[in-house]
Amino acid sequence: MSKTAADIVDFAAARSEDTTYRPDPAKVLAGDPVQTVRNFYDDPSGQFSSGIWEGAIGAWRVTYTEEEFCHLLSGTVELADESGGIRRFEAGASFVIPAGFTGTWANVTSARKLYVIYERKG
Numbered sequence: 001m002s003k004t005a006a007d008i009v010d011f012a013a014a015r016s017e018d019t020t021y022r023p024d025p026a027k028v029l030a031g032d033p034v035q036t037v038r039n040f041y042d043d044p045s046g047q048f049s050s051g052i053w054e055g056a057i058g059a060w061r062v063t064y065t066e067e068e069f070c071h072l073l074s075g076t077v078e079l080a081d082e083s084g085g086i087r088r089f090e091a092g093a094s095f096v097i098p099a100g101f102t103g104t105w106a107n108v109t110s111a112r113k114l115y116v117i118y119e120r121k122g
Helices: none
Strands: 019-021 027-031 037-041 049-054 060-065 067-074 075-083 086-090 092-099 102-107 111-118
Touching: 027 102, 067 086
Parallel strands: none
Antiparallel strands: 019 037, 027 060, 037 049, 049 111, 060 102, 067 092, 067 111, 075 086, 075 102
16 A cells, blocks of 8 residues: 555654553662653554653663664663673664664663664564
């Protein structure tokens, strides 16, 4: 089916409700990393989504089954793999977390990002 300009999702004008949550307490390593997500788009297949995420200071274990592109709007985050490798990103940075990444996500400061997620089904 052909799409039109009316189908384009403008984050500034799109309607979405905030969803606030915390990681599973068994995965939290530090702080109280309360998080809020505002998802602006899901494709019909349920494999692709995008929106804005915010998180408080803290650290938690992560296991990625999805591919995620992130553009950090504010704050500082660190991702550490299970072997001890660490990547630090600050506001303005763009990065991709590949499916299969296992380790920790730490918000060194409160952080806010644009995200695009692709999770292959089946």
